[in-house]
Every structure is written in structure tokens, then in C-alpha cells.
Amino acid sequence: MSTAVVNKATAEDIGRDAARALNETALLREALIREVRALGALYVIGRRKPITELTPEQQEKVREAYRDTLWASDYCVDMMGVCTSKALAEEFCKERGPNWFYTKLPIDSVLGDEPVFGDWAHQFPGSDATTLYENMQSATTAVLVSDWRMINEELDRLRRQVKSSHSALGP
Numbered sequence: 750m751s752t753a754v755v756n757k758a759t760a761e762d763i764g765r766d767a768a769r770a771l772n773e774t775a776l777l778r779e780a781l782i783r784e785v786r787a788l789g790a791l792y793v794i795g796r797r798k799p800i801t802e803l804t805p806e807q808q809e810k811v812r813e814a815y816r817d818t819l820w821a822s823d824y825c826v827d828m829m830g831v832c833t834s835k836a837l838a839e840e841f842c843k844e845r846g847p848n849w850f851y852t853k854l855p856i857d858s859v860l861g862d863e864p865v866f867g868d869w870a871h872q873f874p875g876s877d878a879t880t881l882y883e884n885m886q887s888a889t890t891a892v893l894v895s896d897w898r899m900i901n902e903e904l905d906r907l908r909r910q911v912k913s914s915h916s917a918l919g920p
Contacts, residue, residue: 792838798825
């Protein structure tokens with residue numbers, strides 16, 4: 750009888766300890782998620798089949814097509830990792846060669862359907878064509894949803910302020 754009581758008490762202790770550990774794990778997970786979201790963006794690292802595997806003439810055709818259309822195939826693209834900083838992503842890519850790239854991507858959001866350039870475009874830090882990619886201009890700019898909401902809220906506030914000012918001046 751005393752063995753059964755001890756085993757029951759031990760089992761209850763084990764159960765409480767397990768529940769406490771699960772609760773602590775859930776709290777830590779939520780804290781980590783908040784910290785990652787606070788970054789606003791992560792840097793995804795990938796590699797593309799090296800253009801150097803093509804003949805110089807084929808390389809020029811590919812680059813000309815990109816310059817003319819701003820389009821590149823996703824053929825032979827492998828996603829390889831995620832970094833929390835641009836500097837680390839750039840370092841990884843430079844160490845591995847010209848066909849490695851990184852892309853800044855928003856967390857818990859997606860970029861728009863329009864092509865993006867600048868901070869949000871693929872960057873090839875080890876490529877001889879880096880300036881081609883970095884100097885392109887776009888008619889659109891990617892904006893984080895949270896920033897977009899904040900801008901719209903500020904615009905609404907300013908509109909109300911202007912409307913109030915017009916009303917105070919009279920007809």
C-alpha cells in the first residue's frame with residue numbers, strides 16, 4: 750500500500766514538473782517569436798547555378814535578357830539558409846562565390862507582386878555583375894505592412910487636422 754502511494758505521489762510530481770516545463774517552453778517560444786518579429790526582416794540565402802558554367806556568349810545573352818526584361822528564371826535556385834543580419838548574409842555569400850545571393854524578406858508578410866529593387870532585391874555580393882543588380886531602379890518600393898499602416902494613420906490624422914482648420918476658418 751505504501752508503494753502505491755509513493756508511486757502515485759511521484760507520478761503527480763512528474764506530471765507537475767512536465768506541465769511546468771511545457772508552460773516555460775511555450776513562454777520562451779512566444780518571447781522568441783516577438784524578438785524575431787521585432788527584427789522586421791530576415792535575410793534569406795540562396796544559390797543559383799553559376800553563370801560561369803555557360804559560354805561567354807550565353808552569359809551575355811542571359812544578362813542582356815535580364816537588362817531588357819528585368820526578369821530572371823528561378824531555374825536552378827536553391828534556398829540555403831536564413832540570417833538575422835545583412836552583414837552576416839553578405840559574408841556567407843562572399844565566402845561561397847559569385848552565384849550565391851541573399852534577399853531581404855519581411856517577417857509575417859510578403860512583398861508585393863511588382864518587381865522590387867534596392868534593399869529587397871536579390872544581392873550577389875561576390876558577382877562581377879553586382880553593380881548591374883544594385884543600380885536598377887523600380888517604379889515601386891516594398892513597404893512593410895506595419896509601416897504602411899502607420900503612414901496611412903498619419904495621413905488620416907493630417908487630413909482630419911486640415912479639415913478641422915478649414916472648418917475653423919469658415920466658408
